[in-house]
Amino acid sequence: MPELPEVETTARGIIPVVRNQIVEAVTIRQHRLRWDVPSSLKSLIQNRQVFEVARRAKYLLLIFEHGALLIHLGMSGRLKILDCGVKPERHDHVDLVFSSGKMLRFNDPRRFGSIRWLDGNPLDSAELSHLGPEPFDEKFTGKMLFEVSRGRSITIKSFIMDGRVVAGIGNIYANEALFRSGIFPGRQAGRIALRRYRLLVPNIQAVLTEAIEAGGTTLRDYMAATGQPGYFEQSLQVYNREGQSCIRCDGIIRKQIISQRATYYCGDCQRY
Template sequence: MPELPEVETSRAGIAPHIVGKSFREIIIRQARLRWPVPPLQTTLPGLELLSVARRGKYLLLATQPGCLILHLGMSGNLRITHPDHAPGKHDHIDFVFADDTVLRFNDQRKFGAVLWTEDEPQLHALLRDLGPEPLGADFDGAYLLSRAQKRSLAVKSLIMDSHIVVGVGNIYANEALFMAGIDPLRAAGSLSAAECGRLAAAIRQVLSAAIAQGGTTLRDFANADGKPGYFKQSLNVYGRAGLDCLNCAAPIELFKIGQRATYRCRVCQV
């Protein structure tokens, strides 16, 4: 599914094309996504889009009276196109702007979401309990240590909990733990302050690199121009089960934590 770097890539890709423009028409071809799509045809036309922001894996498209909350689900994507370009089978919603720019929401599995709120979006039920942004000033080793202490769950599960820190999905959790030299099965409460510092820094480094390279190409993700991300070329451990560790040549192991594929080098990660 699209993770934080993919969502941030989408945000950066669509924002220059639509911010400052007014909605002209909303075309809803499929209103039954994860939750029912509200009647945006009567809400948005005539409103100016003021900004496109991201909170975790949610995109926030703000207008003066309210805010669209978008989630890409398991396989969703957003594309900039033109009304003359015929929609495909899974192109469920078109946001048409006054200059004929179209923001098209595609979601093959229909697990995504398009919602509307006229309240402060950060107080929405989907957002209000989220943890800090991993690239923000509130996330560091000291914070991670404070949330890890006395916890017996696996450290990989801890950093994938959106109430602890947002946006650290499975791919990047595996990569960050490898970079930090920490076994994903370690009890979170066993981490030292130094290890938490290493892990927080690794999370920031891995996510920053992925954003810089346009996200990770796995199955369905493509950016706003339809071009795939390139971070898959730089993965050190994810998807490399049975191959030699790039550091020590020991075989990369594959197992599951919480039903999620987990990769480690038994030598490099302790």
């Protein structure tokens, strides 16, 4: 499900309910997520205060004084804000109940998501320290992408979806940013010129910003923690538009599998 804009929307949605709140209770109905939910979770966070909510790549962080809860939504995960006492539904795996009477509930049908505990400063953890810059970080520039890509034969689409290069770009927004930049997704990253990377970076930032402002993209089951769907689907220019006409030229949107992932592009304005 969620890429950076959806995780960011979720983070913003839970801040009013979670920040500065004390964890009163923890319920784990299903331990088996992508990684096992630690059985020590309750003793780690009960009666402790969340003092900040953050996002890094597609991870959500509930930051405590002594460590952080690292939440990943995988493909189908979501968080729900509810009043405590609401009966659980199918795939409601973990509840965090706060002393305010509100509850954060993790639901994930496919269980590709995860909830892990990180001791100490989360940014120093093995889980996060290998990540590249955030797309809005000043270190993320066309020049940087150009330099890091020299000698790489990987496709440009896989390259920008690699979290070690830049954090948080998933399949939908990789497709959209490459379309906006007129770059063929299957082109080798090492064979793209500096001026084209200088075009790509602001286009990545623009599509992510617009998607965040629209509350994300709801294709199947994505919902913000507040229960609101995202409205960016209607702004998608290539994703899921196979066979339809290009919004910019007379071309037709094609679909091709690149690096095992559905890839959409205009056959006319993304030639190389």
